[in-house]
Amino acid sequence: MRVAGIMSGTSLDGVDVAIVDINGKSVETVAHGSVRYPPRLRARILGVSNSECHTGDISRLNFELGECYVSAITKICNRSKVPLESIELVGSHGQTIYHKGSGNLPNTLQIGEVSVIAERLGVPVVSDFRTRDIAAGGLGAPLVPLVDYLLFRSPKKSRVALNIGGIANITVIPRNAKPEQVVAFDTGPGNMVIDQLTAIATGGRKHYDASGRIAAESYLSKPLLDRLLSHPCFSVPPPKTAGREQYGADFVNMMRKTGLPVRDLIATATVFTAATIALGIDKFARGTEEVIAAGGGVHNRQLMGQIQAFLPGCRVTTSAEFNVDPDAKEAIAFAFLAYRTWRRQTGNLPSATGARHAVVLGKVTYGTK
DSSP states (O other), X not given: OEEEXXXXXXXXXXXXXXXEEEETTEEEEEEEEEEEOOHHHHHHHHHHTTSOOOHHHHHHHHHHHHHHHHHHHHHHHHHHTOOGGGXXXXXXXXXXXXXXXXXXXXXXXXXXXXXXXXXXXXXXXXXXXXXXXXXXXXXXXXXXXXXXXXXXXXXXXXXXXXXESSEEEEEEEOTTOOGGGOEEEEEEESSHHHXXXXXXXTTTSOSSOGGGHHHHTSOXXXXXXXXXXXXXXXXXXXXXXXXXXXXXXXXXXXXXXXXXXXHHHHHHHHHHXXXXXXXXXXXXXXXXXXXXXXXXXXXXXXXXXXXXXXXXXXXXXXXXXXXXXXXXXXHHHHHHHHHHHHTTOOOOOHHHHOOSSOOOOSEEEOOOO
């Protein structure tokens, strides 16, 4: 079955599309690519994320993003010379604008109207993956661990699959693990804090620190780093999640109140991100031999080098070594999760999300073909 997976993460950099052929547990990537959000659209999404806003803004964005996702799939098909009509199913994660996976009345909201996708493409669309896991007592995240397990499980090596998007998360896959032995959780920020500070430092000309150049040329504030690492959340055992609620504008403003140069804040945020990833592995994934990284953060050489420095006993590599493009892994994952939903198979790992039991994820919106 040919499935298109759509992922747009908390970094708000754009839409990742992966087109894959799935046969049972075999997943072959046919095409993939990214389409960046136009600056004004990105700003509007940021404006409704975890802030007070008018419901009309969310409603309009919901439909606009649906059209944006259709456009992204079409562009990737045209760019890769894959017939659009060959797609039989779409899995759309949607754009998260709020997520509260724990506490009183957990809830989550992803927008990107799937009826628009189903209408334009004429095929069924699976969406709203997180809500069923929350209804079953889980955190609604992370949902990629099942795919990590299938892709990277080894009979001989203990591995961690690391994704560095806006938020960083890990999937702990012990040697010869069974699904119920897999543990996964958000370690803290990924690119989110670095990206926000980079936009401030460059007056909005850049939205990410390419290759970590700014961080490499700036100075670490050890007192600020120690303060950031003292937060008790890093010692809380999984399952646990993080998001823009913790590492958005308020967090960046707190850092800026130190009065340190913004470029030094970028250097400090880069070390902080690497340290929290390593801390999560040290505390909750003892004995890890390999770290397999994916997501936009793998392009930040400074960040990747610091992760390796913090984990001298592990080999840090990327998913490209396993024929999974680091920029496409999450889109591939949601294509596969959509396929499982279509076949009425469960898609969450209770050991990762904390759900009471495994559930079939998402909702299906039927097309007209």
